[in-house]
Amino acid sequence: MSFLTPQRAAIAAALLLLVTLPIWVGNPYYINVASQILFFAVFALGLNVIVGYGGLVSLGHAGLAAIAGYTAALMLAAGHGHFISDFAAILVTLAASAVFAVLSLRGTGIGFLMITLAIGQIIWGILYRWSSLTNGDNGVNVSGRPAPFGISLASADSFYYATLLVFLAAVATMAVFFRSPFGASLRGTRDQARRMTALGYNVWLIRFLAILISGFWSGVAGLLFIYYNQFISPQVATLTASAEVLLMVISGGTATLLGPIAGAAIVVIMKNVVSAYIVRWNLVLGVIFVLIITFMPEGLVPGSVRLWRTAWRKLSRRDGVIPAKTEPTP
Amino acid sequence: MSRKVTRRKFMAGTAAGAALATLKFPTPAIAQAAPFKIGLLTIKTGPLAQGGIQMEQGIGLFLKHKNNTLSGRKIEFISADTGGNPAGAKTKTQELVERDKVNVILGPLAAFELLAITDYVRDNKTPLISLAAAEDVTQRKANPFIIRPSATSAQCCHVMGDYAAKELKYKRAMTISEDFAFGYEQMSGFQRVFEDNGGKVVKKLWPPLVTPDYTPYIAQIQNVDCVFNGFAGSNPVKFMRAYADLGVKAKIPLLAGWTAMDDALLRSLGDEAAGTISVAWYSADGKTESNQRFVADMQKDYGVLPGGYTAGMYIAGQCVEAGIQLAGSKADDRTAFAEALHKVSLTDTPRGPVKFDHFGNVIGDVFVRKCEMKAGKPVNTVIKTYPGVSQFWTYDEKAFLANPVYARDYPPAKNLEH
Numbered sequence: 100m101s102f103l104t105p106q107r108a109a110i111a112a113a114l115l116l117l118v119t120l121p122i123w124v125g126n127p128y129y130i131n132v133a134s135q136i137l138f139f140a141v142f143a144l145g146l147n148v149i150v151g152y153g154g155l156v157s158l159g160h161a162g163l164a165a166i167a168g169y170t171a172a173l174m175l176a177a178g179h180g181h182f183i184s185d186f187a188a189i190l191v192t193l194a195a196s197a198v199f200a201v202l203s204l205r206g207t208g209i210g211f212l213m214i215t216l217a218i219g220q221i222i223w224g225i226l227y228r229w230s231s232l233t234n235g236d237n238g239v240n241v242s243g244r245p246a247p248f249g250i251s252l253a254s255a256d257s258f259y260y261a262t263l264l265v266f267l268a269a270v271a272t273m274a275v276f277f278r279s280p281f282g283a284s285l286r287g288t289r290d291q292a293r294r295m296t297a298l299g300y301n302v303w304l305i306r307f308l309a310i311l312i313s314g315f316w317s318g319v320a321g322l323l324f325i326y327y328n329q330f331i332s333p334q335v336a337t338l339t340a341s342a343e344v345l346l347m348v349i350s351g352g353t354a355t356l357l358g359p360i361a362g363a364a365i366v367v368i369m370k371n372v373v374s375a376y377i378v379r380w381n382l383v384l385g386v387i388f389v390l391i392i393t394f395m396p397e398g399l400v401p402g403s404v405r406l407w408r409t410a411w412r413k414l415s416r417r418d419g420v421i422p423a424k425t426e427p428t429p
Numbered sequence: 430m431s432r433k434v435t436r437r438k439f440m441a442g443t444a445a446g447a448a449l450a451t452l453k454f455p456t457p458a459i460a461q462a463a464p465f466k467i468g469l470l471t472i473k474t475g476p477l478a479q480g481g482i483q484m485e486q487g488i489g490l491f492l493k494h495k496n497n498t499l500s501g502r503k504i505e506f507i508s509a510d511t512g513g514n515p516a517g518a519k520t521k522t523q524e525l526v527e528r529d530k531v532n533v534i535l536g537p538l539a540a541f542e543l544l545a546i547t548d549y550v551r552d553n554k555t556p557l558i559s560l561a562a563a564e565d566v567t568q569r570k571a572n573p574f575i576i577r578p579s580a581t582s583a584q585c586c587h588v589m590g591d592y593a594a595k596e597l598k599y600k601r602a603m604t605i606s607e608d609f610a611f612g613y614e615q616m617s618g619f620q621r622v623f624e625d626n627g628g629k630v631v632k633k634l635w636p637p638l639v640t641p642d643y644t645p646y647i648a649q650i651q652n653v654d655c656v657f658n659g660f661a662g663s664n665p666v667k668f669m670r671a672y673a674d675l676g677v678k679a680k681i682p683l684l685a686g687w688t689a690m691d692d693a694l695l696r697s698l699g700d701e702a703a704g705t706i707s708v709a710w711y712s713a714d715g716k717t718e719s720n721q722r723f724v725a726d727m728q729k730d731y732g733v734l735p736g737g738y739t740a741g742m743y744i745a746g747q748c749v750e751a752g753i754q755l756a757g758s759k760a761d762d763r764t765a766f767a768e769a770l771h772k773v774s775l776t777d778t779p780r781g782p783v784k785f786d787h788f789g790n791v792i793g794d795v796f797v798r799k800c801e802m803k804a805g806k807p808v809n810t811v812i813k814t815y816p817g818v819s820q821f822w823t824y825d826e827k828a829f830l831a832n833p834v835y836a837r838d839y840p841p842a843k844n845l846e847h
Contacts, residue, residue, distance in 0.1 A: 127527045128527040131523055237563075238515060240548055324516075330519060
């Protein structure tokens with residue numbers, strides 16, 4: 100195996116692109132959009148753990164991100180430091196994810212979906228109505244961004260780099276996780292849950308752990324969200340918010356590493372950039388989703404790969420090259 | 430890229446202009462300055478879109494009246510749709526401030542949007558002229574970059590409390606409003622003044638923002654002299670229909686806040702609105718010269734009777750014009766412009782005279798109106814004007830601010846009955 104495979108070259112190019120982004124973008128507004136894409140990508144990657152690899156579709160994940168965001172925001176408002184607030188936020192989110200998992204794993208398929216939907220709505224309801232704790236509809240302001248190791252994250256550039264670091268960590272752990280035996284067993288529970296049970300795997304435990312991992316990254320995304328917006332309100336826990344992240348995963352391509360990232364990019368760009376030019380941007384977003392589902396039901400990233408392969412094969416056939424009978428699995 | 434070219438062209442243009450000026454063509458220096466940028470935060474999608482579209486019409490009509498030039502400055506107008514949620518408002522504000530570098534922001538519509546961006550506009554020193562009513566932005570957390578020519582949530586409701594107790598001689602009242610900040614602040618303002626004048630609020634109902642059927646709430650209404658409602662968006666129409674259909678309207682009179690009886694709602698209403706007494710900081714039947722022109726042109730251009738959302742942005746436009754004039758050569762300095770906005774004092778706006786207190790909130794007239802049927806259509810007619818109403822009503826400012834902000838249970842309702 101040579102050192103510079105096309106895949107490694109692509110990864111290196113993507114990294115270079117991401118690291119130098121603030122330099123060639125220049126305008127802080129677009130750097131901020133890039134930061135948003137990255138933390139929504141972290142969120143979508145987290146959700147993808149259970150949607151893509153676990154086959155468990157959740158409509159309540161915005162609630163988990165909101166729990167992290169609210170815990171940190173309320174602790175910061177009470178005068179605690181950033182480190183302790185964020186740490187507590189992650190712990191609380193993990194605990195909430197465990198409860199979430201125990202309740203929702205009573206069912207799979209539609210049952211799972213409905214329970215997660217209900218839990219998401221309960222979290223939203225608590226945030227909205229328990230106004231003595233959460234300040235209700237008025238939301239909670241976060242007074243400033245942290246300055247880890249003395250580097251202030253107040254500027255668009257520094258916040259982008261911090262988000263990029265978290266994002267890269269998320270991508271790396273995902274990549275390692277899915278190659279691991281545990282990742283394989285999670286895919287096993289998705290495809291053949293009964294056989295996995297027959298083979299002696301504890302399907303429930305595997306799913307439970309997957310939801311914890313997924314909840315952890317949702318919580319991290321929630322923290323980035325509040326530091327970015329410096330504000331949180333019950334809107335982040337709405338059904339729409341959960342559905343949006345699910346759409347990112349599904350449109351980009353479930354059970355892929357790049358899919359959720361591409362999905363996050365599409366949604367964030369439509370919402371923030373295109374909406375400035377097209378009033379009916381919701382319609383455009385809808386049309387894009389319909390097109391993706393029609394022509395690439397497996398999602399944008401795997402779909403593009405398939406179309407590219409087909410096109411390439413046709414081209415090479417014209418050149419007289421006999422194509423391989425079975426295509427290598429991606 | 431295009432931005433750079435424009436700037437370069439503009440520099441060349443200025444240089445040429447300066448050269449020409451020395452060759453004695455004494456053009457006013459201000460006419461050659463870069464355009465003054467106005468950004469509007471509005472809502473064009475979702476359940477609050479109707480008010481958002483009315484806001485855009487209001488500022489649109491004003492710029493048309495002024496031929497897109499305010500105090501000699503060419504105006505560049507940028508509209509941004511927040512989608513009616515706080516995170517969207519934040520992103521769109523960043524877009525207006527960081528990408529478009531606007532001189533002033535108009536809007537947003539909803540209180541929770543304003544609360545999400547108030548720190549940001551302060552940190553980024555961008556003046557903002559608000560329509561949203563969130564009390565604390567001009568009270569306990571006053572922001573030197575924000576002025577509000579519309580009203581705080583309770584500003585009109587204080588008046589309603591006074592009118593209901595003193596003129597209508599009501600003793601027992603119920604309140605009903607959406608279960609969110611704007612509702613709490615409105616109902617608390619009414620309750621405080623009503624009870625300070627001898628009335629009693631005996632029941633408070635809080636249906637959620639999205640309520641498909643008001644019957645269960647209306648069924649609880651009995652044994653009171655009046656019901657004060659503070660609904661917003663399209664909810665008042667639904668509520669008033671149910672209120673009339675269930676036969677309660679014939680027995681118990683209905684009082685309304687400004688959003689609950691906005692003039693723009695009238696075309697969706699019929700008999701069920703007749704008799705409702707409302708308070709508002711803007712009334713389409715206002716007699717000022719600018720209001721008559723405003724209403725006539727809104728009818729001509731859009732075929733609608735304008736309400737508070739439209740008038741609020743028209744008046745915001747007038748404040749920008751006056752602000753540019755006051756700031757003079759410093760109009761492009763955001764801090765100086767914000768200071769100038771606080772000093773604005775207008776005599777002829779669609780709502781009447783407008784000036785600001787030292788927190789940047791309007792001191793202006795509030796109208797009590799009665800809805801009557803004229804030629805088969807409901808029309809709001811002013812029956813009493815309270816001149817120069819402050820956000821603190823008649824209370825002492827220091828004592829007012831020493832209390833917490835109006836909330837669901839503040840001030841506590843001591844006369845509730847079950």
